[in-house]
Amino acid sequence: MDISDEQDPCPTGELVLQTLALPKDTNSNGDVFGGWLMSTMDLAGAIAAREVAKGRVTTVSVGAMAFLRPVPVGATVSCYCEISNVGRSSLTCNLEVWVKHYKWESQQKVTETEIVYVAIDDVGRTRPISS
Template sequence: MSNPQDPNGDLLMRTMAMPADTNANGDIFGGWIMSQMDLGGSLLANEVAKGPVGTVAVSEMNFSRPVKVGDVVCTHGTLIKVGRTSITVQVDVWVKPVLTPESGERYKVAQAQFVYVAIDKQGRPRVINA
């Protein structure tokens, strides 16, 4: 049985949230979190496609808790579907605070599904060879 504090999927990326990534409230900007998700998801999609991919859609994007400066941000991904030219990846973001009172507790802060398309050298969709 999985613990609710155990992320699903493979660890794709890990980084620390920095002061330059904050919004006007002092929390980490949601666009920065989304970009980390896209980068992580594209790493998994690149492996599956055996080549370059482009992001074509994001669905069911949810932010559940704020991210603070100094939090360790971990992007986890699960392959959902491989189509003829597209790849769908579930991406979850988990945080481990290291500079706040809840240090050591990890929790999920965001989730979304990203759809990538395998592309050729001209940037056109190409068939994914399994």
Template sequence: MSDVARPFTVALPTDQELVLKVIPMPADCNASGDIFGGWVMAQVDLAGAVLPARRVKGRIATVAVNEFIFKQAVKVGDILSFFARIVKVGRTSVTVQVEVFAERFALQGQYIKVTEARLTYVAIDKQGKPCPVPEA
């Protein structure tokens, strides 16, 4: 391992749930050869929906991307781990914090945080109208 990689390596969170693991492929690259930010955003949205869907036990829809920070580029072959935790439950909404860690192909077992985001989902009924989030 090079000294350049060490300052960025972190331990994986223990206070959040692993909700998704994925490996980006060459088809997911942008013109610069890194993974396209929109692809990462889509994966974060999927990962972020896991805990609210469990809580609601029904349909949900993404209503807000409250914050989205790209900290490091994502590379082809990185093993991405998406961790999430519910940070707020409203009457019809659930807000989730998602953190994404990359295990670089050449640095197996070492992780760097590449993205973090906060998203809000709303519970919806069969007609697509907001409905109350059930009590935990």
């Protein structure tokens, strides 16, 4: 996957989740663990998808990801989401993660991916998304 922040001077989408990278989220290098970032992106996409689906959603697929730079402890992690498609029961969310450390002048893009959610009912069956 080829992603470059040189073409993206600022985030695409709406800010849906912002959090802080803590020591408990680090890998053995002392930088933030990629799995934590993926989980945070999944939560961010679900927040956006639930608003449109007006109810429960579940994650059905996650696109490829590349990590452009390490995330240091203490950085503010911001997840931006743009919903690119709403199907009968599915929603496609384009997610970007940007980070800003207080020592930096501006925030920097770390990764992006596409996550598809499906609207489900109380027993986990797909349900149509009403417009």
